[in-house]
Amino acid sequence: MSTAQDITPELVTERLRHVVADLLEMNPAELDPDVPLSAYGIDSMTSSVLAGDLEKWCGVQLPPDASLGRLTLTEAADEVVTALARAPRPPQPTKER
Amino acid sequence: MNTPTEATATGASAPAHTGREARTIVQALLARTLGPDADRPMVTALDASGERIESLTPVELDLRARALAAALRETGTAGDRVIVPALPGLDFHIGFLGCLYAGMIAVPVPAFRTAARAGTTTRAERLSAICGDCAPCAVLVSTRQDAEEADADLLPGVRWLSVRQDAPAPETAPLPDAAALDPSATALLQYTSGSTGDPRGVVVGHGNLVANQAAMRDRCEVEPGTTIVSWLPFFHDMGLCTAVVLPLVSGATTVTMEPATFVRDPKVWLRAIAAEDDVFTAAPDFAYDMCVNRVREEERAAIDLSTWRVAVNGSEPVRAATQRRFAEAFQVSYFREEVFSPGFGLAECTLAVSVSPSLEPTVVGLYEREALAGGKAVRTTAADEGVELVGCGPVVDAVTVAVVDPATRHALADRVVGEIWVDSPGNCGGYWGREQESAETFAARLADDAAQAGRTYVRTGDLGFVDEGELFITGRIKDVLIIGGENYFPQDAEAVALDAHPAFAQQRAAAWPLGADDRGVAVVVETTVRDGAELAAAVRAAGIAVAKVLPAAVSVYAVPRNKIPRTTSGKIRRRTCAEQVGTGQLVPLAQWSSRRTGGAA
Known part of the structure; x- marks a missing residue:
């Protein structure tokens, strides 16, 4: 279980790294945190899969037009943390995948 | 004002002797031999240090063209093709106009060695492809010795002829030939740069040349008092129009130098500009970058460019950054940024399609x-x-x-x-x-x-x-790169890659779409850097920068300088480059890919 307090950008980055790697059948270590996810093959469709996973995981409501594909792992993590800070209600507990 | 000719006919400031009313450039030269500047230098060639090699007045150029035309008529008839290489000095002017006087069709080509020697294979291949396409009756060279020593096997059945001929016997056929005064007759074949593998010669009429360059003259206000200073290759549409056609339709004078002179030391071009009043030039974007990179600051301060009125920027994509950088660097030389006139043109339209007006700020x-x-x-x-x-x-x-x-x-x-x-x-x-x-x-x-x-x-x-x-x-x-159904332009990816790391600054790049199933983009960038760690950082930085603007897989390859295949006029051959990378013919110094390399396609 995660709460707004202990969800750090680092944690989101690692979470994202594994989801993206799973989705693309890549080794997580191959993902450079400064490269836009689109370069790894994340398009508008897979981007919404990512956003859905993150929302379930930490309870954050990402903007409906959030296109994570145009962001890097680091930038996407910042986006999530910013969204959490804007809506500091206690996140719903969720199961780990 | 339906045509440029009619437009200028109303201009009171246009004296008839300048050839502004002429319907062909031969007619323009004839008019000039009868005008007040008949005995003043009209074309001047400079050597590699900027010293004058030779000048010709309208009368002298007319005589030389007649002499060559008479010799050509012993070899062929009106309408025959003649290869005119980019000869040094004023030999190209004589050769080109000599063909037209003879009523023949000039075929400008890059300079080549007349004797077969190693290291000229590409040019020899290009030349033989052009000859196969247009079946010329003669090839022009500078001197009689060149003609005698020419390797006959290079072009079987074609006569080699020096542009420098003795004055013809007065009884020879009347010259210029009627075709030289007929706007509907063909003046030259312009072999286009985009077709190095399979040359295609654009059929350019006398009327096309005059109409197109008269429009250029009017847009840029090129006057009899203007001097055109050019280092562009004569076999290229912009070089031919700028150094040969524009001065004849405008009454301007021309100072030329070889492209190698400019490349070796851009100061020679700048000093030649500084030496004249009211100067018109044309050059591709890279030339202005080259001036900034190669002319030191204290040298710039010693050159007065205040007489430079029109600097056409064309034949390559025009970059605002280049113009800004040049204007800033040469502010000490009294250069004004509004001197730049970006333009667009192509050989199929003779040359100019659009050009910014003289002394108006670039949009x-x-x-x-x-x-x-x-x-x-x-x-x-x-x-x-x-x-x-x-x-x-x-x-x-x-x-x-x-x-x-x-x-x-x-x-x-x-x-x-x-x-x-x-x-x-x-x-x-x-x-x-x-x-x-x-x-x-x-x-x-x-x-x-x-x-x-x-x-x-x-x-x-x-x-x-x-x-x-x-x-x-x-x-x-x-x-065009089509990614997710949207069009992206390779120039964009190229510019972003070049700006991403100092190892790629001021270099060339080529981008193209990867295979259809891959939906990505590959970018090759030239560099002079050889340090492995720096190159690794550079290709990664470029890859990330490109990926930020193109939502697709990105591969970046660093290659040594001048390895990106280009056409003779310097345009990047993106597809050839893609093939060379794909087949391993072009070996990168370093590479970066957002996808695993060597694995799945």
Whole structure:
């Protein structure tokens, strides 16, 4: 279980790294945190899969037009943390995948 | 004002002796031999250090052209083709005009060694391909010795002839030939740069040359008091028009130097400009970068460029950053940024289609990258979302441009990206001996042909749009990167890659789409850096930068300088480059890919 307090950008980055790697059948270590996810093959469709996973995981409501594909792992993590800070209600507990 | 000729006929300041009324450039030279500057130098050639090699007056040039024409007529007849290499000094001027005086068709080609020697294979191949295409009767060389020593096996059955001939016997056939005074006759074949593998010669008429360069003259106000200073290769459309045709239709004088002189030391060009009053030049974008890189600051301060009035920037994509950088660097030389006149043109239209007027600031627009990818030009103020595009001016007199959807052949509205189609008195007759291909390129018709009264266009293959009368070029139709159904332009990826790391600054790049199933982009960048760690950082930085603007897989390859294949006029051959990387012929110094390399395609 995660709460707004202990969800750090680092944690989101690692979470994202594994989801993206799973989705693309890549080794997580191959993902450079400064490269836009689109370069790894994340398009508008897979981007919404990512956003859905993150929302379930930490309870954050990402903007409906959030296109994570145009962001890097680091930038996407910042986006999530910013969204959490804007809506500091206690996140719903969720199961780990 | 229907035609440029009529437009200038009303100009009271145009004395007849300058040849402004002439219908062919031979007629213009004849007029000039009868005018007040008949015995003043009209063309001057400089050597590698900028010293004068030779000058010719209109009378002298006329005599030399007549002498050569008489000798040519012993070899062939009017309408025959003659190879005119980019000979040094004033030999090209004599050779080119000699062909026209003889009523023959000049075929300008790059300089080559007359004796077969190692290291000239590519040029020899190109030359033999051109000769195979147009079947010339003669090849011109500088001296008699060159003609005697020429390797006959290089071009079997073709006569080698020196441009320097003794004055002809007075009883020879009347010269110039009637064809030289006929605007509908063919003047030259311009072998286009985009076709190094399979040369196509654009059939340029006498009337095309005069109409096109008269329009250039009027747009840039080139006057009898103007001096044109050029280092451009004569076999190139911009070089030929700038150094040979424009001075004849305008009454201006010309100072030329070899391209190698400029490349070795750009100061020679700048000093030649500084030495004249009211100067017109034309050069591609890279030349201005070269001046900034190669001329030291204290040297700039010693050159006075205040007499430079028009610096046409054309034949390559025009970059606003280049112009700004040059203007800043040469402010100490009294250079004014508004001297730049970006333009757009192509050999199929003789040359000029659009050029910015003399001494007007360049129009630079920032357009939304995403909107451009969808084919719409939408202005933005957010620099990080925008693509900076340089306006190539309004079309020159008597030219009409249509921006067309190539699939439906319907004309598009302003600020919509499409293929640029041109209707111009400079539009040429077609490609030599290729009627089918010519009809497709030179006689294109819009879908609503009835409303067009049979108007035909040259299809440029270039993509662009018109915004408030200004023509903007966004890329080549065949080089477009289609990602997720949207169009992206390789120039964009190239510019971003070059800006990403100091190892790539001021270098060349080529970008192209990866295979259809991969939906990504590859970028090759030239560099002089050899340090492995620095190169690894550079290709990664470039890859990330490109990935930020193109939502797709990205591969970046660093290669040594001058390894990116180019056409003779310097245009990047993106598809050839892609093939060379694909086959391993072009070996990168370093590479970076957002996808695993060597694994799945």
